[in-house]
Amino acid sequence: MSSTKAFASQADLQDKKVSFTKLSDHAYAYTAEGDPNTGVIVGDDAVMVVDTQATPVMAEDVIRRIREVTDKPIQYVVLSHYHAVRVLGAAAYKPQHVIASEDTLSLIKERGEQDKASEIGRFPRLFRNVESVPPGLTWPTITFTGRMTLWLGKLEVQLLQLGRGHTKGDTVAWLPAERILFSGDLVEYDATPYAGDAYFSDWPQTLDKVAALKPAKLVPGRGAALETEAQVAAGLAGTRNFIADVYASVKASANAGQDLKTAYRTAVDTIRPKYGHWVIFDHCMPFDVSRAYDEATAYRDPRIWTAERDVEMWKALEG
Numbered sequence: 001m002s003s004t005k006a007f008a009s010q011a012d013l014q015d016k017k018v019s020f021t022k023l024s025d026h027a028y029a030y031t032a033e034g035d036p037n038t039g040v041i042v043g044d045d046a047v048m049v050v051d052t053q054a055t056p057v058m059a060e061d062v063i064r065r066i067r068e069v070t071d072k073p074i075q076y077v078v079l080s081h082y083h084a085v086r087v088l089g090a091a092a093y094k095p096q097h098v099i100a101s102e103d104t105l106s107l108i109k110e111r112g113e114q115d116k117a118s119e120i121g122r123f124p125r126l127f128r129n130v131e132s133v134p135p136g137l138t139w140p141t142i143t144f145t146g147r148m149t150l151w152l153g154k155l156e157v158q159l160l161q162l163g164r165g166h167t168k169g170d171t172v173a174w175l176p177a178e179r180i181l182f183s184g185d186l187v188e189y190d191a192t193p194y195a196g197d198a199y200f201s202d203w204p205q206t207l208d209k210v211a212a213l214k215p216a217k218l219v220p221g222r223g224a225a226l227e228t229e230a231q232v233a234a235g236l237a238g239t240r241n242f243i244a245d246v247y248a249s250v251k252a253s254a255n256a257g258q259d260l261k262t263a264y265r266t267a268v269d270t271i272r273p274k275y276g277h278w279v280i281f282d283h284c285m286p287f288d289v290s291r292a293y294d295e296a297t298a299y300r301d302p303r304i305w306t307a308e309r310d311v312e313m314w315k316a317l318e319g
């Protein structure tokens, strides 16, 4: 890696191809070759969207796909977690309710503004028509702790907090009758997990709880919809192995008294052969290793990323 490597994903400008995949009469996956996914649940009387896209203009494309399959009103938006790239498109759906876990609400209050500025700076392509984002933040109108069940007519939708992982507020949406799961960024497929706000020591156990539901199909946070149990198992194993491998490497470095930059070089050299082909690998690794080093040393909870801290960290590790 040279010192001219562009910050985060500022050099990633190539648009991706969108797929809108039917998983059942009630479930669709809006995916885009590793860009953030949106889940769509069609009930008897209403539609629920799981994660919104980064801007209202981008969400309009999701709505266009939904309108190709149903004219039912989009009443619910579920936020799998607080990250800007998932939530700032919410206004486009004009939902009756925006639902998130209480832990996600507390993160929005605590660090939503900083996260918005930081994420827009990191990945401009993912915030197309950022001027369409209304001022302020996306606020839930309903929050829950642990578990919440909604009935869209006869269709049961469970919103579950299975544990900490990608963030402390992670929520999955689960259709028990069809065994279809929308995981948010807890599970990725052929895409590098972003772990800058993660709990490395909790994430693998949380994935065990996802696996215990025995999903037949799973829509990850990034990457193609997983449509067979073998693909679901591969998505879970890939995410778990990446998180465990990064944390093992960084923890060993920290325990040996190495500084963050040395831990970073060691982790990238160790991890790249196995995972370097996944999208956003080079974007994620500095953030992932920084958080892993924090967790292995002094910080139980993730520190807030600001646009300034992002750039300072990048210069320190990549400069």
Ligand SMILES: [Zn+2]
Residues within 6 Å of the ligand: 081, 083, 086, 166, 185, 194
């Ligand atoms: Zn995220």
